[in-house]
Amino acid sequence: xxxxxxxxxxxxxxxxxxxxxxxxxxxxxxxxxxxxxxxxxxxxxxxxxxxxxxxxxxxxxxxxxxxxxxxxxxxxxxxxxxxxxxxxxxxxxxxxxxxxxxxxxxxxxxxxxxxxxxxxxxxxxxxxxxxxxxxxxxxxxxxxxxxxxxxxxxxxxxxxxxxxxx
Amino acid sequence: xxxxxxxxxxxxxxxxxxxxxxxxxxxxxxxxxxxxxxxxxxxxxxxxxxxxxxxxxxxxxxxxxxxxxxxxxxxxxxxxxxxxxxxxxxxxxxxxxxxxxxxxxxxxxxxxxxxxxxxxxxxxxxxxxxxxxxxxxxxxxxxxxxxxxxxxxxxxxxxxxxxxxxxxxxxxxxxxxxxxxxxxxxxxxxxxxxxxxxxxxxxxxxxxxxxxxxxxxxxxxxxxxxxxxxxxxxxxxxxxxxxxxxxxxxxxxxxxxxxxxxxxxxxxxxxxxxxxxxxxxxxxxxxxxxxxxxxxxxxxxxxxxxxxxxxxxxxxxxxxxxxxxxxxxxxxxxxxxxxxxx
Numbered sequence: 288x289x290x291x292x293x294x295x296x297x298x299x300x301x302x303x304x305x306x307x308x309x310x311x312x313x314x315x316x317x318x319x320x321x322x323x324x325x326x327x328x329x330x331x332x333x334x335x336x337x338x339x340x341x342x343x344x345x346x347x348x349x350x351x352x353x354x355x356x357x358x359x360x361x362x363x364x365x366x367x368x369x370x371x372x373x374x375x376x377x378x379x380x381x382x383x384x385x386x387x388x389x390x391x392x393x394x395x396x397x398x399x400x401x402x403x404x405x406x407x408x409x410x411x412x413x414x415x416x417x418x419x420x421x422x423x424x425x426x427x428x429x430x431x432x433x434x435x436x437x438x439x440x441x442x443x444x445x446x447x448x449x450x451x452x453x
Numbered sequence: 454x455x456x457x458x459x460x461x462x463x464x465x466x467x468x469x470x471x472x473x474x475x476x477x478x479x480x481x482x483x484x485x486x487x488x489x490x491x492x493x494x495x496x497x498x499x500x501x502x503x504x505x506x507x508x509x510x511x512x513x514x515x516x517x518x519x520x521x522x523x524x525x526x527x528x529x530x531x532x533x534x535x536x537x538x539x540x541x542x543x544x545x546x547x548x549x550x551x552x553x554x555x556x557x558x559x560x561x562x563x564x565x566x567x568x569x570x571x572x573x574x575x576x577x578x579x580x581x582x583x584x585x586x587x588x589x590x591x592x593x594x595x596x597x598x599x600x601x602x603x604x605x606x607x608x609x610x611x612x613x614x615x616x617x618x619x620x621x622x623x624x625x626x627x628x629x630x631x632x633x634x635x636x637x638x639x640x641x642x643x644x645x646x647x648x649x650x651x652x653x654x655x656x657x658x659x660x661x662x663x664x665x666x667x668x669x670x671x672x673x674x675x676x677x678x679x680x681x682x683x684x685x686x687x688x689x690x691x692x693x694x695x696x697x698x699x700x701x702x703x704x705x706x707x708x709x710x711x712x713x714x715x716x717x718x719x720x721x722x723x724x725x726x727x728x729x730x731x732x733x734x735x736x737x738x739x740x741x742x743x744x745x746x747x748x749x750x751x752x753x754x755x756x757x758x759x760x761x762x763x764x765x766x767x768x769x770x771x772x773x774x775x776x777x778x779x780x781x782x783x784x785x786x787x788x789x790x791x792x793x794x795x
Contacts, residue, residue, distance in 0.1 A: 315530075315592065322585070342574040350581025351611070354588070358607055361592050361600060415571055415631055 294334060301327040314360050322353045339415040461562050469546050469566065476745075477700035478508040484700075484753050491757040515693040523686045527593040534590020535687065535694035541586060542698040542705065545579040548572040549708050550634045552718045552738035555731055564738065565634055572633035573625060576709065577618055580664060583702075584610045587666075587673065590695070591683035602682030605764065606673035610664055612771040617660035619779035620653040623786040624713055637717035647714040652782040654714045656775055661710060663771070665702040668756040672764055707748035708741070715744050 304323040311317045325348040332341035422430050482497065482504060489496025497504035522531060552564035569575060584607050591603025624646055628636045640646055647654045663670040674682030684695045711717060718737030728736070762770070 313527075315527075319530075319589070338569065338571050339574070342571050342578050345578040346574065346581050350578060350614075354581075354584055354607060354611060357585075357588055358604065361588070361604060415574075 290334060294331075297327050297330045297334070301331070315357070318353060318356045318360055321356075322349050325349045325353065336414070339418050457560070462566065465564070466547075466566055469551065470543065473543060473546055473701055473704060476704045477697055478512070480700040480703060480749060481511065481696075482507050483749070484756075487750065487753040488757050491754075512693070515690050518689040520691075521686075521688040523595055525595045526686070527595070530589050530593035532691070534586050534593055535684075535691045535698075536586075537589060538583075538586030538698045539694045539701075541579060541583045542701040545576050545705050545709070548575050548633050549705070549712055550637050550717055551708075551741065553730075553734040555734055563634075564734065568632060568634045570630075570632050573621055573631045573636075576633075577614075577621075580610075580617070581614060583664070586698075587683050590687070594683075594686035596686050598679045598681075599683050599685045602673045602675075602679045602685070605675075605679075606666060606683060609666075609670065609672060609767060609771070612768060613660045613663035613670075613775070616656055616771065616775040616779040617664065619776075619783055620650075620656040620660065621713065623650055623653045623783050626783075626786055626790060633712055637712050637719070640716040641719045643716070643719070643721060645714065645716045645719070650714065650782070650786070652778060653786075654710075656779050656782065657713065658710065659775060661706040662752070662755065663767075665699060665706055665752075667699070667703065667752055669759040669761050670767060671761060672767055675761060703749060703752050704745065707745040707752070710748050711741055711744035717741055 301324055304320045304327065307320040308317045308324065311320060325344065329341040329344045329349075332338075332344060485507070486496040486504070497507045500506040500510045522528070547566040548569060550563070550565040550568070554561045554563050556562075587606045588603045591599040591606070594600075624636060625631055627646070627649065628639050630636060630639075636646075666673050673679075674684065676682075679685070684692055687695060718734075718741040720737060720740035724733065726733075
């Protein structure tokens with residue numbers, strides 16, 4: 288019963304902060320609301336007994352990516368309100384593009400077969416031990432390949448950021 | 454989840470919270486005493502005997518100071534900055550095992566708030582969000598020096614986090630568990646990780662200094678360049694929160710170093726002295742606090758001995774000095790682990 292209340296509370300905070308990301312006037316507030324959204328999502332993962340995913344979510348998104356966002360916003364000093372007012376054409380196009388994504392989401396969710404997964408506290412796959420075993424046995428190949436992908440992305444970023452010697 | 458268990462956990466949480474605050478309070482006095490010792494003077498000795506009431510006097514002074522908020526400051530974020538810093542500083546104490554188990558009325562109670570099986574990752578997460586309070590506070594002050602300070606703090610913490618994580622990964626590799634309790638238990642009987650992981654320990658220690666923004670890595674509040682760094686515009690107890698959380702961080706980092714590398718609550722001949730279970734636990738906690746006190750002293754010792762780095766030196770040291778060592782240590786550990794522990 289308690290977990291139900293926690294779920295509704297988390298969901299409410301998630302939705303409100305996600306909407307506030309869009310409604311905030313200052314970019315820095317948007318970034319902070321997005322961070323809050325990530326935290327509440329991590330809370331949802333914990334409710335599903337996926338502790339590893341939850342904590343990695345916080346480390347990667349809240350701890351690394353959002354800090355970089357914050358960093359950029361601060362350094363570029365994007366603090367002027369209303370700077371991002373776009374022209375009417377832009378707003379029109381953006382509304383159509385956003386609506387398309389909404390349609391795709393609805394289309395997917397409509398054909399999605401809703402199944403009950405049972406009591407989430409009974410599933411043990413989210414625990415770090417089980418997840419590690421699955422990743423390193425059943426999905427070893429994709430796991431290693433994705434690490435190479437990350438490495439090449441890192442090397443690429445360093446190459447692009449390098450000063451030109453000439 | 455019975456009422457006894459919940460009550461015990463609440464008492465434990467409150468006790469650890471109060472303890473952290475008390476230790477941090479007296480660390481400020483200890484710091485000034487140690488500074489006095491290193492500079493051949495007496496240090497504070499007016500308030501109470503040996504200056505024991507000095508932290509109280511300092512706290513009172515901070516409370517009585519004028520609350521000042523700069524014009525054009527972002528009000529909500531300005532208040533959020535120090536609060537977040539304080540909150541995050543207190544968070545990681547939840548997973549540190551402060552001792553073994555106490556047997557009260559036939560039931561076993563662990564001296565650890567949450568023995569989660571992702572303890573180490575939890576610490577990573579708390580460390581990685583620790584930067585928010587400083588960044589938000591520095592930005593909300595609407596002052597270029599404060600902004601510079603917070604940007605420095607952020608880049609420094611991101612850079613040293615990597616080497617820190619890599620040095621802990623080696624411990625996870627040899628222990629085979631992410632639970633801090635498990636890591637401490639496996640070190641019992643003087644099998645301390647510092648003997649098998651000397652490089653990892655040195656890297657972790659240096660990174661701990663950088664993460665707590667202590668000298669010689671206190672570039673974010675470097676007064677000769679940035680006035681006061683990220684807390685330039687803060688006064689009264691908000692400033693107090695920033696300064697205080699540094700001491701809490703120091704306490705928690707010392708506890709982490711002791712738990713990860715020096716056996717936590719382990720002490721020599723722990724189970725060979727024929728003491729009762731509860732006695733061993735209490736002595737273990739005392740041993741842990743002895744270790745914490747030593748590392749707290751080490752933090753102060755280094756602060757009053759070494760001069761500050763230059764900013765480019767700091768960055769170069771983090772990326773080109775510590776990172777290769779951390780990676781090499783990881784590879785070596787994996788190699789030896791495969792060779793000998795099969």
